Amino acid sequence: ETGVTQSPTHLIKTRGQQVTLRCSSQSGHNTVSWYQQALGQGPQFIFQYYREEENGRGNFPPRFSGLQFPNYSSELNVNALELDDSALYLCASSLGMIDYGYTFGSGTRLTVV
Amino acid sequence: GQQLNQSPQSMFIQEGEDVSMNCTSSSIFNTWLWYKQDPGEGPVLLIALYKAGELTSNGRLTAQFGITRKDSFLNISASIPSDVGIYFCAGPRGSGNTGKLIFGQGTTLQVKP
Numbered sequence: 001e002t003g004v005t006q007s008p009t010h011l012i013k014t015r016g017q018q019v020t021l022r023c024s025s026q027s028g029h030n031t032v033s034w035y036q037q038a039l040g041q042g043p044q045f046i047f048q049y050y051r052e053e054e055n056g057r058g059n060f061p062p063r064f065s066g067l068q069f070p071n072y073s074s075e076l077n078v079n080a081l082e083l084d085d086s087a088l089y090l091c092a093s094s095l096g097m098i099d100y101g102y103t104f105g106s107g108t109r110l111t112v113v
Numbered sequence: 114g115q116q117l118n119q120s121p122q123s124m125f126i127q128e129g130e131d132v133s134m135n136c137t138s139s140s141i142f143n144t145w146l147w148y149k150q151d152p153g154e155g156p157v158l159l160i161a162l163y164k165a166g167e168l169t170s171n172g173r174l175t176a177q178f179g180i181t182r183k184d185s186f187l188n189i190s191a192s193i194p195s196d197v198g199i200y201f202c203a204g205p206r207g208s209g210n211t212g213k214l215i216f217g218q219g220t221t222l223q224v225k226p
Contacts (some may be wrong), residue, residue, distance in 0.1 A: 042219050092155070105155050
């Protein structure tokens with residue numbers, strides 16, 4: 001059984017650019033949640049996707065957007081990058097929206113310069 | 114809004130010592146979760162608590178769901194070097210079990226062999 005895989009592992013972007021981060025959910029998991037973890041902080045919920053529909057969003061501006069595909073993999077897109085977007089972006093998959101058996105990926109470390 | 118406050122922020126202990134950390138909130142939570150995050154990895158679920166007063170163990174780890182539903186505690190007995198990492202408490206955002214989590218800011222544990 002494969003776990004959650006995220007790509008790329010590290011990324012450096014310039015302020016104002018756009019970025020796409022990818023997540024392959026664990027086999028059999030139909031729900032994907034994205035979190036942003038700034039240095040020295042706990043993860044913050046960005047949004048969740050269930051069966052290709054957005055199912056809830058945290059306090060993040062519209063320039064943070066996402067997609068979930070029929071195979072339940074997911075993308076996180078961030079437009080007009082700001083320096084404060086530098087963080088570890090974590091993807092977590094689960095079976096259903098109320099399942100606490102989250103499996104987190106190792107994350108993508110995004111640095112905006 | 115909902116917030117989770119963890120203490121202590123960091124701990125530096127001797128191998129073999131017991132460790133206690135806690136998590137408090139001004140809001141009631143219906144579920145408490147404890148995660149551990151190793152460097153370069155995503156958080157891994159250690160213990161889940163679903164009922165006020167519940168005491169649950171996972172090996173050398175024991176966690177309790179506070180009676181007021183506004184706090185939780187995690188204890189580690191006879192610490193070993195691989196216990197090093199950041200420990201997060203987490204709970205569901207808003208009402209109901211939606212699977213979207215709020216995390217505390219973490220307790221960093223360092224163990225001296």
